[in-house]
Amino acid sequence: MTRNRLSLWLMMLVLLASFNAVAQSKKKEPEPPPPPVKPGTLDPLDCVVADFRAIGIDQQDPEQRRSKAIAWLSKHGKSCTAEQLIVMRNNRQQWLGTADNAALAARIDGLLEVFAATNKEIAILLYGTPPAPPTKPDANAGAGAAKK
Numbered sequence: 001m002t003r004n005r006l007s008l009w010l011m012m013l014v015l016l017a018s019f020n021a022v023a024q025s026k027k028k029e030p031e032p033p034p035p036p037v038k039p040g041t042l043d044p045l046d047c048v049v050a051d052f053r054a055i056g057i058d059q060q061d062p063e064q065r066r067s068k069a070i071a072w073l074s075k076h077g078k079s080c081t082a083e084q085l086i087v088m089r090n091n092r093q094q095w096l097g098t099a100d101n102a103a104l105a106a107r108i109d110g111l112l113e114v115f116a117a118t119n120k121e122i123a124i125l126l127y128g129t130p131p132a133p134p135t136k137p138d139a140n141a142g143a144g145a146a147k148k
């Protein structure tokens with residue numbers, strides 16, 4: 001009878017250990033931080049990225065394209081969210097072609113700096129390299145060292 005109880009306890013311990021291992025392996029990744037909030041009110045209808053993109057499609061002359069893009073950013077840029085500004089920043093060269101220059105880059109980056117003042121993720125996107133994601137330990141790393 002004692003042997004059966006011991007076996008039962010061992011089986012229960014093994015079962016609990018396996019549940020714990022499964023629970024540990026299914027830990028959720030941390031949720032991303034909420035999008036940055038710009039001080040003041042935003043009017044998403046005043047900043048339509050498609051309108052900025054259309055400048056590059058509609059204007060054939062690079063000088064006119066550049067001046068219209070700068071004028072659009074001056075008028076609408078302060079109403080843009082960080083996500084909208086990042087989309088414009090990342091696609092600026094493709095959309096504006098030869099009209100793209102340092103002044104346009106500086107204008108968009110300057111608008112993003114408003115967000116960077118209160119959000120380090122935006123600051124990293126602007127002028128830094130984001131840190132590499134954490135690496136998972138290699139299960140084979142220890143096995144190779146033991147064989148030597």
